[in-house]
Amino acid sequence: MKYDILVIGAGPAGLCFARDMAKTGLCIGVIEKQPESVLADPPYDGREIALTHLSRKIMQELGIWDLIPDEHISGIKAAKVLNGRSPYALSFDHHEANEDALGFMISNHRIRKAAYESLKNFKNVHLLTKSEVLKVETDNEKGQIILEDGKCLESRLVIAADSRFSASRRMMGVPVSMLDFGRTCIVCTMHVESPHHYTAYECFHFDRTLAVLPLNNSQASIVITLGSEESAKVIGMSKHAFSADIERRTDNRFGKMNLTSKLFPYPLVATFAKRFCAERFALVGDAAVGMHPVTAHGFNLGLRGAHTLASEIRSALSAGCDFSSQKTLESYNRKHRRVSTPLYHGTNGIVRLYTRNSPVAKLARRALLRLGNNIKPAKRLILNQLTETKAA
């Protein structure tokens, strides 16, 4: 079968890119190893995604946002960054951004479900589920994909959206820089007794970071990053012991806390592809840049990149040019690198600073929080990065 575009991976980035392309009328195939029943009703995976204003705008344009019921969208009204046990916090409020919220929390499985629903009625988009890609090749005329069952598919352009450990990126010989933090992120949801007032807390406790992110119905998303050797102990804790431990680590700010989900561990490995395109081939989502979750930018960046690539392809189509030409793909590569390079290295720098225990690092952390609060341009810069209102 011949397609215009083949997308490998129906995660949130692959589905959003396919949705962005759907109205062009191009024939699009989305290859996913999971069955369609999982795409239609993805299981809860513990990830509560903090979305920026730019992501909301893109998702609204794609008709994905409106498919998520309001009760499953929690607005973040304020944010506080704390250093160790010090009560001093770098604080942000939605009024400073002149917006109704700094950002929005939505469960990853609900984003995936809505992205799938937004696509399923397009006749020119074919979901090839329960299909694993075994081989990818491209030349100056076409891309060719071999599936596990031996089927051979052809397209003018191949898009890799198959996660930060993208096998197709490797098959296409695109190098990646990989940073294994040797740490694990544990996520879960908890019920809080005292109101969180829709404030997000990020607490840097030297060897651990702990984020408490506000959700509707007195729930909060808990994000802990810690040494991988310690994570097994935490996963093995009883519900009661875990809840008591988080209460203590948050200085009882939220009163009684009760675990309301399983604990989901994710290994912390950040990845950055050396280039985001090759001949008739482009990377989107985590396959291009796999971020550390501490700055909550992974999907936001993936969505922005997918939208940039879709816009480049649309421009080429409306100019009557080859949409899969090197010029189109290079333009995407340039634009997306400009946005993602500072974000990627900045995030990794924050991780290093906030997980080091040296006196210099402690001093630098304290100074940075004060600078962030007191130097107006610095605060505005962080606020813009957090909300992406300027880019929206």
Ligand SMILES: Cc1cc2nc3c(=O)[nH]c(=O)nc-3n(C[C@H](O)[C@H](O)[C@H](O)COP(=O)(O)OP(=O)(O)OC[C@H]3O[C@@H](n4cnc5c(N)ncnc54)[C@H](O)[C@@H]3O)c2cc1C
């Ligand atoms: C704990 C945690 C918290 C996070 N919090 C935030 C946040 O607050 N804000 C934010 O913006 N981001 C956040 N992120 C990041 C966000 O979850 C990811 O950026 C996003 O899910 C990546 O989507 P993706 O579609 O690129 O990749 P994935 O979700 O990894 O999807 C890849 C898809 O490709 C399929 N696939 C893989 N290989 C093949 C193959 N060979 N053949 C066929 N199919 C294949 C897989 O089955 C999968 O469906 C967080 C991440 C974590 C781990």
